[in-house]
Amino acid sequence: MSNVEVSVVLxxxxxxxxxxxxxxxxLSTLASFLPAGTFEVIVAEDGCDDRTPEIATRLAGEDDRVRHIHSDERLGRGGALEYxxxxxxxxxxxxFDTDLATDMRHLEELIEAVRSGEYDLATGSRWMPQKKADRPAKRGVPSLGFNTLVRFFLRSDLRDHQCGFKAFSREAFEVLDDDVQDEHWFWDTEMLVRAQRTGFRVKEFPVDWEPKGDTKVDLVRDVFGMGSQILRTWWQLSVSPRISRKVSMTAGSLLVIAALVLAVTVVFDPSAVLDAIGGADVGIVAASGVVYLLSWPLRGLRYRDILDRLGHDGDTWFLTGAIFISQTGNLVFPARLGDGVRAYVVKARRGIPYPTGFASLAVERVFDLLAITVLAGSVLVGLVLTGGTEQIAEAIAADVPPVQVGDDTLDPAAAARTALQVAAAVGVAAIAGVAVIVVNARRETNLVHRAVTAISNDSYAAYVSGVIEQFVGDIETVxxxxxxxxRVGLGSLVIWVVDVLTALAIFAAFHGPDSGWEITASLVAAAFFAVSVGNLAKILPLSPGGIGLYEGAFTLIxxxxxxxxxPVALAISIVDHAVKNAVTIVGGLASMTWLNVSLTTAVEESRSAGEVEAEPTAQD
Incomplete structure (x- = not known):
C-alpha cells in the first residue's frame, strides 16, 4: 500500500x-516540510517533440519519488493535468508552472492549506495587495482584463484565476472534473469557478511572482480561446439551468407575438393587413404551395450527393423525408434544435454514423448560406454600385422621422444606407471565403493553418486551427x-430559386387592377432580395422557424x-411564410408516419449525440 499523501504534477x-x-x-522543497516517502513528483509530459521525454524518463529511473507520464499527442495543459x-x-x-515563476517558499502554504483539511482548493494570487509581482504591461493588462471578465460574468470572488500555482483535494478534483470541459488554458479557471458554485472551500493567498522568459499571452488563445470559454461557462452556469424546453418555447413565442403585434398595431393598420390577406386569390396561393413542394425532392437529391461524397449511399425519397422531419422540428422547437434531428433519423434508419450526419448537415448549411448570399448579394451589390440604395433610404426616411439621442440626431436614411453597404461587404466576404475553400481544397498547403498561425505563434493556435480545419475539411471533401x-452548388441555387418563385406566386395572388403596383423585372429582383434576406434573418435562433424575423426583413426590403x-408587403410576407411552413409541417407529419419517427425522441437523441466527445489517448 502506498504511503504517498501529496502528488505534485509538473x-x-x-x-x-x-x-x-x-x-x-x-523535490528538495517538498522534502523540507514533508516526511520521506509521503510525496511524489509527476512530470506530465504532453506530446513533446524535444528531449523532454528522454530527460523525464531518466529522472524517473534515477529517483523513485519521480514519475513520468507520457502522452503521444498534445492534450493541452488542462488535459495533461487531468490525465x-x-x-x-x-x-x-x-x-505549478515549470518555469518556477512563483517563489517556491510558498509551496508549503499551498500544500498544507489542502493537506490539513482546512480548504478543498488553494491558489496563489498575483493580484492581492500583499503580493510581490513584477507584471509588465504585456502580461498585466490581458491578465487584469481576463480576471475582471471572470469575476463579472462568472461571479467569482477570486482575484487571480490563472496563477499557475494550485492545489486540490482528491475529493474536490473528482467531483469537479466531471463537469469541467476545457482541456487547455481555461481548465484551472473553470475548476475554481465551479468549485465556488459547488460550495467547496477555496483559499487564495498572495505570492511573490517573477516572470521567466517571454510571455505566452497570445491573440488567438486569449481572444478566441479564453473569451469563448468564459461565455460558454457563463451560459452553462447562469443561463442554461433556467431554460427548460417549456420556458424557451414560451419565451420565443411571446417574443414573436409581441413583435408581430407591435408591427401590426403601431407601424401598420391591422385592418389594412387583414383586408389585404382576405383579398388574396386563394387558387394562386394554393398553387404557390405546389410550387414550393417541388423544391423538396431537390433537397433530397442534394443531400444524397453530399452523403455520397462523404462515403455513404442514400435513397432520395428517404432523405427527403428525413429533411421534412428535421425542418418540422425547427418549426416546433426553438434554437433550431431540429437541425440535429436529421443525424438521428439517418443513424436510426440507415446506420449512418452521427459524425457523418452532423458533418453532412454542416456542409448543406454552408451551401444554403452561399446560395442565399449569391442571390441576395447579386442584387445588393448591384444596388450599391448603381446607387440604388438611395431608393431604400428615401423610402425609410419618408416613414421614419429622425431620432434624437442626446445632442446627436440619427438619420434613418443614412443608417439604412450604411447597413446595406455593410451587408454588401459581408456578401463579398462570403464569396471570398468560398474562393479560399475552393483554392485550399486543391492545394497541398493548408491555408487555414497558415492564416491562424500567421497571427499567433502560441501552441494554442494549433488547437484553434484544428477546430476550423475540421469544419472546413468537411466542406472541402465536397x-x-x-x-x-x-451538383450541390447548382442544386442549392435551384432550391432557393424555387423558394423565390413561391414568393412571386404569392405576389401574383395579391396583385389586382386596383393594387397600385405591377409585377415588373424590378419587383422580381426585389423579391429575390427580400426572400434571401428574410431567410438570412431566420438563421438567428430567436423563434421557432424564424417566425416574425422572416416577415420583418421581407417587409422592410x-x-x-x-x-x-x-400593409400589403406585410400581408404577402405572412402568407408566403405560412404557405411554406404548412407544406413543411404536412410533409413532416407524413414522413414521421412513414418512417415511424417520434420528433421528441429524435430531438433528445440528437442533442445527446452532439454532446459526445472523443477522449484523447495517452499512456503512462
Whole structure:
C-alpha cells in the first residue's frame, strides 16, 4: 500500500532546458516540510517533440519519488493535468508552472492549506495587495482584463484565476472534473469557478511572482480561446439551468407575438393587413404551395450527393423525408434544435454514423448560406454600385422621422444606407471565403493553418486551427470533387430559386387592377432580395422557424424597393411564410408516419449525440 499523501504534477511541453532543474528544486522543497516517502513528483509530459521525454524518463529511473507520464499527442495543459491527476497516488494534488515563476517558499502554504483539511482548493494570487509581482504591461493588462471578465460574468470572488500555482483535494478534483470541459488554458479557471458554485472551500493567498522568459499571452488563445470559454461557462452556469424546453418555447413565442403585434398595431393598420390577406386569390396561393413542394425532392437529391461524397449511399425519397422531419422540428422547437434531428433519423434508419450526419448537415448549411448570399448579394451589390440604395433610404426616411439621442440626431436614411453597404461587404466576404475553400481544397498547403498561425505563434493556435480545419475539411471533401461541387452548388441555387418563385406566386395572388403596383423585372429582383434576406434573418435562433424575423426583413426590403404598400408587403410576407411552413409541417407529419419517427425522441437523441466527445489517448 502506498504511503504517498501529496502528488505534485509538473505540466511539461518542450521543457528540455529547464525540466531537470525544476524537478530537483521541487523535490528538495517538498522534502523540507514533508516526511520521506509521503510525496511524489509527476512530470506530465504532453506530446513533446524535444528531449523532454528522454530527460523525464531518466529522472524517473534515477529517483523513485519521480514519475513520468507520457502522452503521444498534445492534450493541452488542462488535459495533461487531468490525465496525470487521475493517475496520481496522493490525496492532495498540486501543480505549478515549470518555469518556477512563483517563489517556491510558498509551496508549503499551498500544500498544507489542502493537506490539513482546512480548504478543498488553494491558489496563489498575483493580484492581492500583499503580493510581490513584477507584471509588465504585456502580461498585466490581458491578465487584469481576463480576471475582471471572470469575476463579472462568472461571479467569482477570486482575484487571480490563472496563477499557475494550485492545489486540490482528491475529493474536490473528482467531483469537479466531471463537469469541467476545457482541456487547455481555461481548465484551472473553470475548476475554481465551479468549485465556488459547488460550495467547496477555496483559499487564495498572495505570492511573490517573477516572470521567466517571454510571455505566452497570445491573440488567438486569449481572444478566441479564453473569451469563448468564459461565455460558454457563463451560459452553462447562469443561463442554461433556467431554460427548460417549456420556458424557451414560451419565451420565443411571446417574443414573436409581441413583435408581430407591435408591427401590426403601431407601424401598420391591422385592418389594412387583414383586408389585404382576405383579398388574396386563394387558387394562386394554393398553387404557390405546389410550387414550393417541388423544391423538396431537390433537397433530397442534394443531400444524397453530399452523403455520397462523404462515403455513404442514400435513397432520395428517404432523405427527403428525413429533411421534412428535421425542418418540422425547427418549426416546433426553438434554437433550431431540429437541425440535429436529421443525424438521428439517418443513424436510426440507415446506420449512418452521427459524425457523418452532423458533418453532412454542416456542409448543406454552408451551401444554403452561399446560395442565399449569391442571390441576395447579386442584387445588393448591384444596388450599391448603381446607387440604388438611395431608393431604400428615401423610402425609410419618408416613414421614419429622425431620432434624437442626446445632442446627436440619427438619420434613418443614412443608417439604412450604411447597413446595406455593410451587408454588401459581408456578401463579398462570403464569396471570398468560398474562393479560399475552393483554392485550399486543391492545394497541398493548408491555408487555414497558415492564416491562424500567421497571427499567433502560441501552441494554442494549433488547437484553434484544428477546430476550423475540421469544419472546413468537411466542406472541402465536397468542394474537392468538381462534379460534386457543381451538383450541390447548382442544386442549392435551384432550391432557393424555387423558394423565390413561391414568393412571386404569392405576389401574383395579391396583385389586382386596383393594387397600385405591377409585377415588373424590378419587383422580381426585389423579391429575390427580400426572400434571401428574410431567410438570412431566420438563421438567428430567436423563434421557432424564424417566425416574425422572416416577415420583418421581407417587409422592410419590399417596401423599400417597390411600390407595394407596407400593409400589403406585410400581408404577402405572412402568407408566403405560412404557405411554406404548412407544406413543411404536412410533409413532416407524413414522413414521421412513414418512417415511424417520434420528433421528441429524435430531438433528445440528437442533442445527446452532439454532446459526445472523443477522449484523447495517452499512456503512462
Amino acid at each position: 505540466p511539461a511541453y518542450n521543457e528540455e532546458a529547464t525540466i531537470e532543474e525544476t524537478v530537483e528544486v521541487t 496525470a491527476f487521475h493517475r496520481a497516488e496522493g490525496e492532495t494534488l498540486a501543480y 468542394v474537392g470533387d468538381r462534379g460534386a461541387f457543381l 419590399v417596401v423599400g424597393l417597390t411600390g407595394v404598400s407596407a
